[in-house]
Amino acid sequence: MTSTLTAPTLTSAATAVSGRHLTKTYGSGDAAVHALRGVSVDIPAAEFTAVMGPSGSGKSTLMHVLAGLDRADSGEVHLAGRPLSGLAEKALTRARRDRLGFIFQQFNLVPTLTAEENILLPLRLAGRRADEEWYDTVVAAVGLGTRLTHRPSELSGGQQQRVAVARALVSRPAVIFADEPTGNLDSRAGAEVLTLLRRCVDEFGQSIVMVTHDPLGAAHADGVVFLDDGQIVSALREPTADGVLAVMRSISESKED
Numbered sequence: 001m002t003s004t005l006t007a008p009t010l011t012s013a014a015t016a017v018s019g020r021h022l023t024k025t026y027g028s029g030d031a032a033v034h035a036l037r038g039v040s041v042d043i044p045a046a047e048f049t050a051v052m053g054p055s056g057s058g059k060s061t062l063m064h065v066l067a068g069l070d071r072a073d074s075g076e077v078h079l080a081g082r083p084l085s086g087l088a089e090k091a092l093t094r095a096r097r098d099r100l101g102f103i104f105q106q107f108n109l110v111p112t113l114t115a116e117e118n119i120l121l122p123l124r125l126a127g128r129r130a131d132e133e134w135y136d137t138v139v140a141a142v143g144l145g146t147r148l149t150h151r152p153s154e155l156s157g158g159q160q161q162r163v164a165v166a167r168a169l170v171s172r173p174a175v176i177f178a179d180e181p182t183g184n185l186d187s188r189a190g191a192e193v194l195t196l197l198r199r200c201v202d203e204f205g206q207s208i209v210m211v212t213h214d215p216l217g218a219a220h221a222d223g224v225v226f227l228d229d230g231q232i233v234s235a236l237r238e239p240t241a242d243g244v245l246a247v248m249r250s251i252s253e254s255k256e257d
């Protein structure tokens with residue numbers, strides 16, 4: 001069964017990325033898994049949005065579909081008002097490269113390149129030059145200072161993730177998608193990365209979407225959407241860790257009924 005459940009509107013602000021009636025099924029027949037069952041969501045521009053939900057609820061699938069890393073079976077995605085779904089593969093790759101930034105749990109830095117080279121790599125691949133003033137601003141924001149000439153193996157996990165944040169920021173993307181960005185960090189380094197993401201929104205007006213399992217992490221966001229079984233089941237504005245925990249608890253209790 002595919003039902004459509006429209007997300008509660010998180011805010012009246014402009015929309016960075018929107019999904020409408022998104023469905024995605026893996027496998028077929030008895031083995032079919034309905035990862036998205038008609039998800040509609042508006043991710044506000046210049047805000048920090050967290051996506052939460054139990055394991056297997058569809059968070060990564062939704063993020064991948066909104067980011068053009070994967071295609072929905074049906075439904076539409078618009079990025080800054082322009083259609084993303086329906087683009088041919090080449091145009092989709094270009095849109096991802098030019099208009100989106102990514103931060104991954106495992107950092108995904110190129111081990112043979114220095115921090116600076118990693119930060120500038122997406123621009124180089126796109127044949128674009130870095131705006132020097134913006135590059136300096138980004139590097140100052142992530143606080144890597146003298147570490148820019150170091151390779152990833154010479155950096156702590158927290159420092160590597162700050163390189164990844166700088167790499168995502170430097171092209172001024174319409175949206176940065178962060179998939180469990182603190183999942184591989186200790187709590188102190190994780191908190192530093194969350195504070196940095198918060199600053200990117202507050203100081204640079206960057207739009208950020210973050211998938212997380214961590215209520216403390218989600219509490220850094222302006223809004224949280226909750227997925228369960230491929231549908232959006234709740235949303236919070238100005239979340240607290242306790243508020244997020246309460247929603248997560250009610251989702252798991254509803255399964256026990």
Ligand SMILES: Nc1ncnc2c1ncn2[C@@H]1O[C@H](COP(=O)(O)OP(=O)(O)OP(=O)(O)O)[C@@H](O)[C@H]1O
Nearest residue numbers: 026027033035053054055056057058059060061062
């Ligand atoms: N490539 C795939 N092939 C088959 N099933 C998949 C595939 N990717 C995801 N799924 C299934 O789709 C559902 C949603 O997966 P998804 O990874 O989006 O959930 P999630 O909320 O991100 O989970 P987690 O919190 O554990 O990372 C799950 O039941 C998962 O097993």
